[in-house]
Amino acid sequence: MVFPTLQFVLFFALVLGLNAAASRRLAWRNAVLIAASYVFYAAWDVRFLALIMFVTAIAWAAGLAQNDPRWARAAKIGAIVVMLGVLAACKYFNFFFVSLQQLLGDSVLSRDLAWLRIVLPVGISFYVFQAISYVMDVSRGEAAARRNPGDVALYISFFPQLVAGPIVRAADFLPQIDRVIRPDAAMRAGAVVLILSGLFKKMVVANYLSVLLVDPVFGFPEMQNAAGALLGVVGYAVQIYCDFSGYSDIAIGVALLLGFRFRRNFNQPYRATSLRDFWRRWHISLSSWIRDYLYIPLGGNRGGAVRRTAVTLTTMTLAGLWHGAGWTFILWGALHGLGIAVERRLALLQFRRPALVAGAVVFAFVTLLWIPFRAGSIQTTLEVLAAFTRSQGISPVPLPVSVLVLLALGLAMNWLPVGWRDRVEVRLSGWPPMAQAGVLATGTAIMFATAQEGVAPFIYFQF
Amino acid sequence: MQENRVFNATLWASLFIMWLVSGEAFLDWAFTMPDIGRLDDALLGLVAGAENAKAALGLPDMFQALQAAIHAATGLG
Numbered sequence: 001m002v003f004p005t006l007q008f009v010l011f012f013a014l015v016l017g018l019n020a021a022a023s024r025r026l027a028w029r030n031a032v033l034i035a036a037s038y039v040f041y042a043a044w045d046v047r048f049l050a051l052i053m054f055v056t057a058i059a060w061a062a063g064l065a066q067n068d069p070r071w072a073r074a075a076k077i078g079a080i081v082v083m084l085g086v087l088a089a090c091k092y093f094n095f096f097f098v099s100l101q102q103l104l105g106d107s108v109l110s111r112d113l114a115w116l117r118i119v120l121p122v123g124i125s126f127y128v129f130q131a132i133s134y135v136m137d138v139s140r141g142e143a144a145a146r147r148n149p150g151d152v153a154l155y156i157s158f159f160p161q162l163v164a165g166p167i168v169r170a171a172d173f174l175p176q177i178d179r180v181i182r183p184d185a186a187m188r189a190g191a192v193v194l195i196l197s198g199l200f201k202k203m204v205v206a207n208y209l210s211v212l213l214v215d216p217v218f219g220f221p222e223m224q225n226a227a228g229a230l231l232g233v234v235g236y237a238v239q240i241y242c243d244f245s246g247y248s249d250i251a252i253g254v255a256l257l258l259g260f261r262f263r264r265n266f267n268q269p270y271r272a273t274s275l276r277d278f279w280r281r282w283h284i285s286l287s288s289w290i291r292d293y294l295y296i297p298l299g300g301n302r303g304g305a306v307r308r309t310a311v312t313l314t315t316m317t318l319a320g321l322w323h324g325a326g327w328t329f330i331l332w333g334a335l336h337g338l339g340i341a342v343e344r345r346l347a348l349l350q351f352r353r354p355a356l357v358a359g360a361v362v363f364a365f366v367t368l369l370w371i372p373f374r375a376g377s378i379q380t381t382l383e384v385l386a387a388f389t390r391s392q393g394i395s396p397v398p399l400p401v402s403v404l405v406l407l408a409l410g411l412a413m414n415w416l417p418v419g420w421r422d423r424v425e426v427r428l429s430g431w432p433p434m435a436q437a438g439v440l441a442t443g444t445a446i447m448f449a450t451a452q453e454g455v456a457p458f459i460y461f462q463f
Numbered sequence: 464m465q466e467n468r469v470f471n472a473t474l475w476a477s478l479f480i481m482w483l484v485s486g487e488a489f490l491d492w493a494f495t496m497p498d499i500g501r502l503d504d505a506l507l508g509l510v511a512g513a514e515n516a517k518a519a520l521g522l523p524d525m526f527q528a529l530q531a532a533i534h535a536a537t538g539l540g
Contacts, residue, residue: 006492013478016471182467208539402538433470441477449530452540 001043003250004203004451009444011040012254015159019258023180030154030177033258040159041123048121051086052157058082059131060152063138063145076139080132087128090121095325123163125322127156129289134170136293142171151177160255164247166265166285173260181259188436189429193421194253196443201246203451205410209239211452212403218374221383229387231399231407236374237367238410241269244283270366270414273358275340278366290319308344313337328372328381335369483517486524490514 001008015036022028042049058079065075134155137143146152155173183191217224217232224232248265255262265285272278279287295315299307313334320333353361375381428436482489493510534540 006488009478013475016474020467020471182464183470185466188467188470204539400538433466434473437470437473437477441474441481445477445481445526445529446533449526450533450537450539 001040003247003254004199004447006448007043011036016257023182023259026178026180029180030150033159034150034154034157037154037157037159037162041157041162044122044163051090051121051124052127053153055083055086055128055131056149056153056156059134059156060146060149062135063152064147066135066138066145072139076135079135083128083131087124090124092321092325094120126165126167127162129167129286130156130170132293133167133289137170143174146174158255158260160251160258160260161262164244164251165283166248166251166262167289168262168285169289172263176260183257183259185431185433185436186425186429187256187259187261188433189425189431191253191256192428192436192440192443193425194249194256195440196447197421198246198249198251198253199444199447201242201249201410201413203246203447205406206239206243206246207452208403208406209235209242209410213399213407214239214374218380218384221375221380221387224384224387225390225392226388229384233367233371233384234411235407236370237270237363238407240370240374241266241414242410268414268416268418270363270411271359272362272366273355275336275343275362275365278362279336279340286319286322290315290322294318305345305348309341312341312344316340323373326376327378328375331378331381332369332373339365339369481526483520483522484524485526487514488526 001011015032018032018036019029022032038049038052041052062075062079065071134143134152138145151174154177155168155170158168158173161168213235214232217228217235221229245266252262252265263285265283267281267284269278269281272281295311298314299311301308303311314337316337317330317334320329320331320336323329323333371384372378372381375384428439431439490510493507530540
């Protein structure tokens with residue numbers, strides 16, 4: 001079940017009603033949300049429920065063990081190893097198996113062992129990271145261990161952010177399940193703006209750019225010339241931003257209507273003036289998770305330049321691997337790490353650039369690195385890069401003007417004055433609830449009518 | 464509390480109106496749902512019955528008209 005579908009609209013309408021009815025008692029409200037979250041997840045594949053329940057049980061038990069100094073450390077390490085093991089088995093087994101097959105060639109591994117292939121459970125990267133966050137936050141004393149397994153179940157499975165984030169921290173989420181917060185006018189207004197902007201980004205900008213511009217370029221790179229490749233690559237930069245930040249907006253908006261507040265997950269990433277700035281603006285919940293639970297424990301900014309570079313490269317390569325089990329994702333992460341290391345070196349040499357130039361360089365670098373991310377193979381990556389050297393070939397120009405407008409709009413979202421959304425929310429929060437709901441319903445209908453038939457899945461679902 | 468009730472009720476009413484003026488979109492969706500066993504036939508029967516009742520009212524498919532107008536105006540679709 002994905003957000004921009006009639007199926008989800010009906011599901012959410014039902015959950016909204018049940019949530020409101022159960023809000024008289026905290027235990028009922030939480031039970032309704034756990035049941036709804038499990039139904040939401042089971043709609044993908046009912047077998048996945050066993051996995052999320054297993055991860056929840058491990059996190060809950062490890063959290064409780066943090067109260068006993070004799071077991072705390074072993075339980076923490078054991079739980080993290082098991083949870084990462086689950087992630088590795090489900091997400092990376094096929095990748096390592098195929099890589100080993102290719103390496104060893106005609107050997108025992110090259111026999112048909114397709115039965116070993118494991119189906120990737122949707123959203124596993126997100127909820128395993130949330131489960132680790134629970135164990136770590138409890139271990140650090142930033143959140144209290146929960147005796148009630150339902151609390152941990154709700155934290156890990158809460159459906160708005162279950163399958164594609166944002167990755168919510170236990171310390172942020174758990175206090176919110178201890179009391180019922182009924183959305184006020186400001187929360188409803190924020191939800192309306194977020195849901196509609198998310199639907200527009202995903203259903204209109206991302207989906208049309210994908211079908212009309214990006215897919216043809218990456219599908220047939222050998223036929224493109226430089227202009228076509230450039231448009232396709234910039235188109236993908238806009239598509240992935242609108243796709244993922246659109247999903248995050250809808251998730252945060254849906255959570256608001258249920259009385260939960262999440263932090264912002266994107267902050268105009270393409271206006272970043274350095275790579276470190278980019279990672280403070282892009283998928284903020286993942287960047288901060290990686291910083292707090294990986295980069296800093298590995299050594300962070302401590303030690304000399306060589307050690308810091310090694311830690312940065314390791315962290316970013318692992319971040320790349322988190323995104324997908326493939327060499328192109330590893331390459332993408334490693335090159336981002338290399339870029340950050342070079343940037344740090346240049347800063348030490350007091351190399352200064354005007355903000356406009358710095359922003360343009362970062363945008364070009366990030367956009368160029370989306371090529372392996374989208375291409376899916378090193379060969380396609382090289383073919384797209386080769387297209388930049390060709391003057392002959394088909395170019396997607398002339399595109400429908402509306403596609404160019406969507407491209408410009410997607411880019412402009414990164415440079416619009418940051419306060420516009422706040423102003424709209426403030427104005428909308430003064431409206432009566434019937435008018436707020438009317439705006440949400442009418443806007444949703446218009447987005448559905450504007451969208452193409454059929455729904456392209458969110459890019460980040462595969463992660 | 465009261466405001467949230469009004470907000471939710473308005474959303475449900477909007478959904479009902481959407482169903483009334485959206486042709487067979489809901490019916491199409493019902494047939495694409497995963498099979499949920501014995502409940503499936505009952506649910507499909509319910510949806511089909513409601514759709515028949517709606518068809519008897521002879522309401523226009525305004526959603527499709529809106530879709531066509533937007534696609535024609537923007538060149539998308």
